[in-house]
Amino acid sequence: MTERNTSTDSPEKRAAGIAAAGLVSSGMVVGLGTGSTVAYTIKELGRRVKEEGLDILGVVTSYQSEMLAIDAGIRLTTLSQNPELDIAIDGADQIDSELRAIKGGGAAHTREKIVSMSARRFVVVADESKTSTQLVKPVPVEILPFAKELAINKIRNLGGEPKLRSAVKKDGPVITDNGNFILDVEFGTIKDPEALALQLSAIPGVVEHGIFCNVDELYIGKKDGSVKTVPRQK
């Protein structure tokens, strides 16, 4: 896994994150993703709650987004109480020209997928470095610790090279918010993301993988502070 850029001061990420917050209006239930780009969205929504009386409920995707949302003053709900969301906004590690994305750099992709699939509209916020004609980054795969060896063998049979993600400030593996391990799997250029997504999902012990084929719209923040929006071609 390459080093994660979680810079807290990025004009590109800020531009994308704040622009996407503009899609949210009072009465909405909003899926709140995880990572440094959507953190700008969460903070902007919090500002609007305080300064403009924006009345929303948020559904978080990680302990990180929960803490940010609480700090920002956003009221939270759960998928049990609100199973259908109006919109979900989240970051991505890479996104291709057909808006298929790799997520899970922050090990939150399982809840992120559940939340994004529960939303009528799923918007990804990113800086330009995340865009690519094809997906080439390693795919994060959350697995049950009990299934590690089986999952590694099955993933190798698919042509992937899995690496157990290690924690930075803890000895041993990363443990997700769900109590599982993460494999970062190198597949080279992913020619057919939809097919690979199905193959990974079929492996016993795979909880969720980081290939997302449900992005409706991409907000790309640029260095000059402008934002390009790209809708998915239907």
Ligand SMILES: O=C(CO)[C@H](O)[C@H](O)COP(=O)(O)O
């Ligand atoms: O999928 C994710 C977390 O699991 C993040 O959305 C993704 O890693 C992008 O993060 P950032 O906005 O910090 O670059």
